[in-house]
Amino acid sequence: MSIQDNFRLAMRRYVYSVSILSNKDSDGNSNAITVSSVTSISMDPPSLLVCINKNSRIHNSLTVGSKFCINLLNKDQEDLSNICSDDDKYDQRFNDKNWNLDDVPFLANAQSNIFCSIENVTSFHTHSIIVGLVEDSKYKNEIKTLTYVDGEYS
Ligand SMILES: Cc1cc2nc3c(=O)[nH]c(=O)nc-3n(C[C@H](O)[C@H](O)[C@H](O)COP(=O)(O)O)c2cc1C
Numbered sequence: 456m457s458i459q460d461n462f463r464l465a466m467r468r469y470v471y472s473v474s475i476l477s478n479k480d481s482d483g484n485s486n487a488i489t490v491s492s493v494t495s496i497s498m499d500p501p502s503l504l505v506c507i508n509k510n511s512r513i514h515n516s517l518t519v520g521s522k523f524c525i526n527l528l529n530k531d532q533e534d535l536s537n538i539c540s541d542d543d544k545y546d547q548r549f550n551d552k553n554w555n556l557d558d559v560p561f562l563a564n565a566q567s568n569i570f571c572s573i574e575n576v577t578s579f580h581t582h583s584i585i586v587g588l589v590e591d592s593k594y595k596n597e598i599k600t601l602t603y604v605d606g607e608y609s
Pocket residue numbers: 473487488489490491492493506507508510511512513536539540541542545603
């Protein structure tokens with residue numbers, strides 16, 4: 456088996472938390488993409504990173520100084536995760552009534568919302584590593600985070 460195949464199978468043993476990264480591009484159009492690659496970096500300064508495929512629609516709008524929100528999904532939001540990770544469902548991404556699109560788009564009923572400003576974008580082959588400085592966070596008290604393991608939601 457190839458290094459890549461072994462690596463893929465090893466990574467499928469991880470339990471991922473599922474989030475939607477949302478933003479507005481420079482023309483004010485809202486974007487959203489399902490991500491599992493969110494990792495906190497530090498508390499001082501409060502910061503996180505997320506890895507974004509260069510082929511995704513949202514990629515080029517993630518520029519230094521621009522804002523985004525990480526919406527951590529709860530177990531009732533599997534459909535939204537599917538919508539924001541399916542090219543064919545692109546036009547449905549903001550149908551949910553819980554989106555607040557006034558400024559940086561965020562899902563009002565998500566498990567948590569972490570609002571960031573982009574400090575750094577580093578290219579790594581097929582992906583960009585986006586570093587965000589945290590400007591504000593909200594969370595729900597009850598913890599029922601949507602997770603993904605071995606290609607299935609749990
Ligand atoms: C559970 C899950 C996690 C994902 N995590 C990431 C991720 O961290 N980064 C990424 O670029 N794509 C990730 N994807 C894939 C994108 O959501 C998917 O390719 C999406 O359709 C790309 O957006 P676009 O259709 O607007 O181009 C993930 C998909 C799923 C189902």
